[in-house]
Amino acid sequence: MIYGTAKRLVQTVLRLYHRVEVEGMERVPEVGSLILVGNHVSYLDPFYIGAVLPRKVHYMAKKESFSRPWTCWFLRRVGAFPVNREKPDIRSLKTALNRLKEKNMVGIFPEGGRREEDPMQSLKNGATYLALKEGAPILPVYIEGTDKALPRQGKWIRPARIRIRSGS
């Protein structure tokens, strides 16, 4: 309910406010466990990627995002779960494994935070660990333009050309 409403809202923002190009979403399996790995250049990335994918994404999100009651409530309602980025977080990995066992799609940004430079220069091991442990395929999703729409120090979302591609 909350996820669907938020998704439609973000889709509306994407259509009205940005020029969006989406490519390769036909490659996303409709059912089964799946690990989405994305590059991360802006706070908008999980919302925009989630809005164009045909399935619900259960994002692994930094635990600091859960510190405020309102955002904690919202994130949990849309299926997100916290991860401690400072050290190996067994609890978070177990949650991710359980979501995969339930045949969900788990979304991870394996760079461990936003990176404006070339994507995927160094990766944390969580996504590969989950793939091997659960035998789940990995779907790479590349997004660009959100760093122009909402830069690191930006307060307002600006119109920008957004490209979202799913890898083969």
Added chain:
Amino acid sequence: MIRPGAMEGRVKEEQERISRDIVDSFHRMARKKRIPLKPVLGLFIMKDKREVG
């Protein structure tokens, strides 16, 4: 889609292989640009989905 292989006795190697595949996939997607075809009234018509570089 990147699929994990069998992991008996070589977890680290398989993790490294998957990481390499992820990085390669992202670099391919990042290289994929639109190509200007010809200028029309000062504008460029852009062609979709051709890989360059």
